[in-house]
Amino acid sequence: MSQILAPDAHAPFEPILSALAAAGEATRLRLLALLSEAELAVSEIVAILGQSQPRVSRHLKLLVEAGLVDRHREGSWAFFLMSQSGPAAALARDVVARLDPGDPLLAADRARLAEVRSQRAEQAARYFAAQAANWDAIRAMHLPEERVEAAVREIVGADPVEALLDLGAGTGRMLEVLAPQAARAVGVDQSPQMLALARARLERAGLRNVQLRQGDIYALPVERDLYDLVVIHQVLHYLDDPARAIREARRALAPGGRMIIVDFAPHAEEHLRAVHAHRRLGFSAEEIVGCLEAAGLEAGPPLDLAPDEPRGGKLTVSIWLGRDRRVQSDPVPHAQSLAQSNAARDVA
Numbered sequence: 001m002s003q004i005l006a007p008d009a010h011a012p013f014e015p016i017l018s019a020l021a022a023a024g025e026a027t028r029l030r031l032l033a034l035l036s037e038a039e040l041a042v043s044e045i046v047a048i049l050g051q052s053q054p055r056v057s058r059h060l061k062l063l064v065e066a067g068l069v070d071r072h073r074e075g076s077w078a079f080f081l082m083s084q085s086g087p088a089a090a091l092a093r094d095v096v097a098r099l100d101p102g103d104p105l106l107a108a109d110r111a112r113l114a115e116v117r118s119q120r121a122e123q124a125a126r127y128f129a130a131q132a133a134n135w136d137a138i139r140a141m142h143l144p145e146e147r148v149e150a151a152v153r154e155i156v157g158a159d160p161v162e163a164l165l166d167l168g169a170g171t172g173r174m175l176e177v178l179a180p181q182a183a184r185a186v187g188v189d190q191s192p193q194m195l196a197l198a199r200a201r202l203e204r205a206g207l208r209n210v211q212l213r214q215g216d217i218y219a220l221p222v223e224r225d226l227y228d229l230v231v232i233h234q235v236l237h238y239l240d241d242p243a244r245a246i247r248e249a250r251r252a253l254a255p256g257g258r259m260i261i262v263d264f265a266p267h268a269e270e271h272l273r274a275v276h277a278h279r280r281l282g283f284s285a286e287e288i289v290g291c292l293e294a295a296g297l298e299a300g301p302p303l304d305l306a307p308d309e310p311r312g313g314k315l316t317v318s319i320w321l322g323r324d325r326r327v328q329s330d331p332v333p334h335a336q337s338l339a340q341s342n343a344a345r346d347v348a
Helices: 011-024 026-035 042-049 055-064 089-097 106-141 143-156 173-181 190-205 242-252 271-276 285-294 335-348
Strands: 067-076 079-081 163-165 182-189 210-216 227-233 253-262 297-299 303-305 317-324
Touching: 011 055, 011 079, 026 042, 026 210, 026 271, 026 285, 042 055, 042 079, 042 106, 055 067, 055 079, 055 089, 055 182, 067 143, 067 210, 079 089, 079 271, 089 335, 106 227, 106 253, 143 227, 143 303, 143 317, 173 182, 173 190, 173 227, 173 303, 182 190, 190 210, 227 242, 242 253, 242 285, 253 285, 285 297, 285 317
Parallel strands: 163 182, 163 227, 182 210, 227 253
Antiparallel strands: 067 079, 253 317, 297 317, 303 317
């Protein structure tokens, strides 16, 4: 399991030696600077650096093996980002922070990175324009998203989150809302088009602590027992086995962690099946609470947000909170902090 280290934490000798050896080369140092700014595919890095794909791939392989860079696959593509956890992650951040941003070589790399980001944004805008009518039709049926987001923020609270996991990340909106208070955030979605939208949104927001991964919600490409907050926002109604998805999400939760589920209460809008591929027409409070408890979480009744009458909405949005029952006997710092904050909330 990956370990999140505080910036001043000590790390073993060998990983640091390997990290220093990997970073100590011109192209690899340029790569670290780029990958601290954005998550990039190999083809995008090739365009920025002006080097051959085999050469770039070899440098990336050394950085990944040294723990300085994270790699994940998205269909036939591989994406890379400066490591967010592990013994070498703090070292990578320190090295990049000491680079002169005015250096001509690094400035030229950033200029080409800006071109890549612009191309991404244009592609995302075209896809969003093609899908906007579908999303707008569903939004018109329930209360404004701002109210839902405000309710989620209130449930999460103001305490820092060490590791956030957003399942079915879609356009990245929940990451945009919650990632600013997280040390590290990961978003998972099965659709490359949605991930492209999310990537463009998060870059506009300037969020550099987020990694996006393509993956199956029933077999998550994430670490086990690590995330102190897992969010499943408007996803379960698309699934044929929501209970299985909740069980899989529970495996990613750290001891004492929390899971927030946002979805529709039961409704009778049958056209959502045919037009928008909804498999389920909402969920009862008992069903989701039962799924959470069967997965080993404590759960209570949902917060129900009814639609605004003047808008003519028909869908009630429900928010469920589940808490992991496990108590870690020798907690890592972030788990201990979470336990203390949870205890404070319980007293309040």
